């Protein structure tokens with residue numbers, strides 16, 4: 001590792017806390033401001049996301065081979081949420097509706113199209129989750145996007 005310029009960028013530890021939504025608003029705002037102008041840190045954030053999701057998957061008690069991974073039922077809901085795109089990074093937040101959820105994912109109605117494979121953060125009333133966009137199709141006066149949520153925690 002190179003210690004040079006390290007202090008000017010976001011700590012790996014803070015990137016983890018940011019993804020896990022364990023930081024207060026001032027820290028999140030500071031990181032948002034940095035990510036808005038620092039492509040390398042956005043790449044590192046995406047890398048930490050993959051790493052944390054992978055570690056959580058390794059630690060989960062699901063049988064190897066991922067048998068029955070999609071067997072969880074979808075539940076229709078209608079919840080407001082704030083959606084932010086983390087990679088490619090944007091500091092703006094969209095007001096969206098969550099239309100259904102399942103254990104590993106959700107479907108959201110958005111005013112604007114989302115690009116498949118983008119990393120996003122979704123803030124609902126009682127939770128904040130990161131995930132990646134699986135698909136996005138026109139629906140009504142907006143779009144429906146399927147999101148696979150990333151679980152950073154051992155189950």
Ligand SMILES: [Zn+2]
Pocket residue numbers: 008009010034038040041
């Ligand atoms: Zn940086």
